[in-house]
Amino acid sequence: MTEIAVLQMTAGIDPAANADGLERAIADAAAHGAAMLFTPEMSGLIDRDRARAAAHLVREEEDVVLARVRAAAERHGLWVHLGSLAVRREDGRLANRGYVIDNGGRIVARYDKMHLFDVDLPSGESWRESASYAPGEQAVVVDTPVGRLGLAICYDLRFPALFAALAEAGATLLSVPAAFTQPTGAAHWHVLLRARAIEAGVHLVAAAQTGEHQDGRATYGHSLVVSPWGEVVLDMGEAAGLAFAAIDPAQVTAVRERLPAIRHRRAIGPVVVA
Known part of the structure; x- marks a missing residue:
């Protein structure tokens, strides 16, 4: 068993304020004995x-938050x-980019969100992520202390082919960091995350934004850890904070032997319209 935060x-x-919180979380997670945050x-x-945010939208090598997280990961010996x-x-467009940072502060993987959130919700909310962001083109897995990790971000959750590809590339753990809206979260968050874990036979970790933000938006929270059998191991509800869960790599093997759906998956050719 390995503990994650x-x-x-x-x-x-x-x-800067967000980086302060991230540094505290790294220190607390390391002190608790977690292998990864x-x-x-x-x-x-x-x-x-957009006008207010523009000054903070910089290239990766200039990003203060990334630099501080890397330094804290090295200082506390924690994967993040x-x-x-x-x-x-480089082309001036933005990427919604995730990073895996090792316990020496090195970036060992990057993933750019592939599916962009362009929707009009019944609540009246309208989002056009593609107006500012360019989609990623490459699925990514990386070896970590808690297993081979497959990377996704938020709206990617609705596209099971990505998760099938990650599992076929050897992922035993999937991460779906998110800032889900409250309406879509209440309707779909739990069921989609449990489905992706069950389909792939993997542990799934979904760290989430929560509550009322300074810019006026509201996010759903309920950060989850889900087992390969689809059980909710951790649900953080709506409060911000740090929580811990145990990951057992042997459980992935046991579930895949009990229900070997990954081995049964077949390529689907052209659909016949009868």
Whole structure:
């Protein structure tokens, strides 16, 4: 059994303040004996005021939050999945990019969110992530102290082919950092996360944003850890904070032997319209 830490945040409009919270979480997780910390989508900045946010949207090597998290990971000897940051690409567009940082502060994997959240909700909320962000093109797995980790971000959750590909690449653990809206979270969060864990036969960790943010948006919370059998091991509810859960790699093997759906998966050719 290996212990992980999960951070549930209410990130705001000041990257320095968000970095303060991330550094505290890294120190606390390491002191508790966790092998790895998982943080939400947009851990460094949540601000839909584009003019106000613009000064903080910089290239990766200039991002203060990333630098401080890397330094804290090295200082405390802790692996971190920094769920995502908004970083500027070479072409000037933004990427919603997650990072896996090892216990020496080195970036060992990057993942750019592939599926962008362009929706109009019944609540009246309208989101156009593609207006500012470019989609990622590459699925990513990386070996960590808690197993081979497959990376996804938030809206990716609705696209099971990505999770099938990650499992087929050897992932035994999936991470889905998120900033789910309250309406979609209440309707779909738990069922989709449990389904992805069951389909892939993996542990799944979903660190989430929660509550009322400074920019006026509201997020659902309920950071989850789900077992390969689909059991909810941890549900953090709506309060921000740090929680811990145990990951047992042997459980992945046991579930896949009991229900070997991954081995039974077949390529689907053209659909015949009868």
